[in-house]
Amino acid sequence: MREVAVIGVGMTKFGELWDSSFRDIGLKAGMLAIEDAGLSGDEIDGMFIGNMASGRFIDQHHIGALIADYSGMASNHVPATRVEAGGASGGMAFRQGVMAVASGMHDMVIVGGAEKMTDVDDPSSNAIIDSTADQQWESSMGATMASLHAMIAKRCIHEGMATREEIAAVSVNSHANAVDNPNAQFRRATKIESVIRSSAVAEPLGMFDCAPISDGAAAVVLCPLEDAKKHTDKPVKVAAVSQASDTLALFQRNSILSFAATRVAAERAYARAGISAKDVSVAEVHDNYTISGILAAQDLGLFKKGEAGKAFLEGVTLTGGKMPINTSGGLKAQGHPIGATGVAQIVELTHQMRGTADKRQIAKPRYGLAQNVGGTGSAVTVSILEAI
């Protein structure tokens, strides 16, 4: 296997992009990444696109062909593959891209992630999100995605794993970090009380505990590490990409206070990268709901069980803190165009690893970790980037 490097990244602004179509945002992110990598585009020999539900959001299946066509890659007949894994679609597309280069099957791959969510009304988009849970035995029974996470939160509070304030602090952390991210959907700070008092979505979670509905796209360019310096002065090494599965339905787990798939994917990634959790300088975690951020920080081993909440509450996870989490603003504040999310995490970590994160730049970056989740922890990818 070959080592793989990220040599270019790009993303659109995340948010309500009323003037832009799915094609527009997909193309824009790809162009930015290719430009960032200093390529003409003809070098690309493979494409992977993370997208969750274009079939329902814009009534368009066959996204691979669409993106290949509009990005000009179809004229070179570049193979384009769409990857779907609920909320983990982007992370999984990234993993497919890395595997394609590592295996020697491809030499220059672009991984994109895109979702256009605002072309349907809110109830429809919620229904689409809910379909990443077990449609037959959760969603149809009245369990929304928010309520499944709320049930986790309720039980966590009941068992003393986190307080309501600590859970709310995940949102406060993401919002504070997003202030310095020009691509973020919400560039404003919030307070614990505002999160707790936000209108109820699924108690105990409120509106400010939930990631927004967003449009957006992100892309990264991958090539063998040995070739990376030919294209850029600042390649970033992909130290690990791992993935783990769990039951589709949350109620079939042994425990709902932790996502086993995150734990396993993290173990595998740390082993592959030859590091441990304490070597992680910065992490982008899947805070689609605030409680997910608590679980992620613990399951990744960044904090001990029962201690993540306190860390968020005390600001340890802020961009300037000891263990920065979601310097981009995370899903909560940067936005959550589902298929783009996992790729956007790589974009942010690449900036951090190569020192181009501007006002969000952390000190002495060495390893950056991204955790991307599908459903209620049914599929998780953990990727580790290394500054070189």
Added chain:
Amino acid sequence: MASVAREWREIPGRYNTVGTKCGACGKIYFPARSLCPKCRRASVGKMERYDISEEGEVYTFSVVHDAPDANMRMKPYAVGMVKTTDGVLLTGQIVDIDPHRIEIGMPVRTVLRKIYEDGESGVIHYGFKFVPKW
């Protein structure tokens, strides 16, 4: 119109929480599975019908305000995970109680209710929900 057949074939689980028990290791599953994820090949042909207990207690729950259209007239409604006396977790709505009076550990039983209707002219889908025990 949503699929009639897709719902129809799930009626045993929907109406009566019929699951399966692995003849090899004894683990109970809901919904029914044709393969035990633990025993895999050793469980082939040994998955037996198992009627999950109609009683249990609330393991966790949430009061849903941002509700799908199907539940508009019941907002806010409670959805919970219930641990049955067989030790199986089920997800379903908890009804006939003020959602804010539900507590973790509260004893409940299953009842048959409408789960959703396929519009004004489509099929009505029934399934289990939970109510406080008598």
Added chain:
Amino acid sequence: MVKVGIVSYGAYVPRYRITPEEIGKVWGVDGKGMGRGLYILEKSVPHPDEDVATIATEAARNMLARTSVPADRIGALYVGSESHPYAVKPTATIVATAIGASPRMTAADLEFACKAGTAGIQVSMGLVGSGMAEYAVAIGADTSQGAPGDALEYSASAGGAAYLIGKKDLIAVINKTVSYTTDTPDFWRREGQPYPTHAGRFTGEPAYFRHINAAAKMMMEDVGTQPSDYQYAVFHQPNGKFPTRVAAGLGFTEEQVQTGLLTPRIGNTYSGAVPIGLAAVLDVAKPDDRIFVVAYGSGAGSDAFDITVTDGILEYDRDAAPTVSKLIEDPVYLDYASYAKFKGKIVMQE
């Protein structure tokens, strides 16, 4: 003829209530006075996720909980109602499947305004008595509708009861049943109409009273009894007033009627009314108690039953399911807005 009777029974009433006063407030009517006049203190309201199929299922499950008769020995199941969820597609198959009686059986829905439940008991008696079925289930259940502002809105409610009819291990023998049937359009609902229509005062003398009186007198003549031979009497109860009046006219006392008179507290459950009333009587009945039952269904007809409680009631596990008084002891009261939302009376955007 072989003895046929009741092997088990079960009832169900939704938890929600609204008072006539609350309804009257909306329509500018003295609801409280109206309730007093009709002798209806409150009426049951189904939760939005309840309908005749779910109510009938609850009642039938309560019925099965009290007996060791396995569901797969039920050879027939009938659900009588004027508010079946479907115009075409049986409620009975849903109930039969939910209680585990399907598939070696026959099932059908019945409709005869408020007496479809007792019609089901008669059909079941025929099937069991003839040996065509070992056990048969008859259920009367309704989620009846009253048009907003109409007099019926103060009474139309929801509930039901289920009866397991058989020949063995009877808790009560049905000694005889007779019916009195004429073509009298006092109340109806045309195909596709959401609310029933009634003929006002015409629903009284020529309809309710004439049919019940005729069936009751026929029964007592046929079996040679008089009102004092019965411990209990259950009459159809569209409100609390009619049954009291018809009972008095026939010579029954208030005590005989009281136990089986549920309408004042739950409203008119239509097809469920007499079955629930009888269930309340069976909840407290002792061996050899004799029960006089007359149902009435608009359109019109009356079914009368002469029932004797057996020693079987002593062994019978009544406590395995809630009694009628337990079912109605802890209601939740709704305001009119919530009631209108529950009953789908508010036009919502598609």
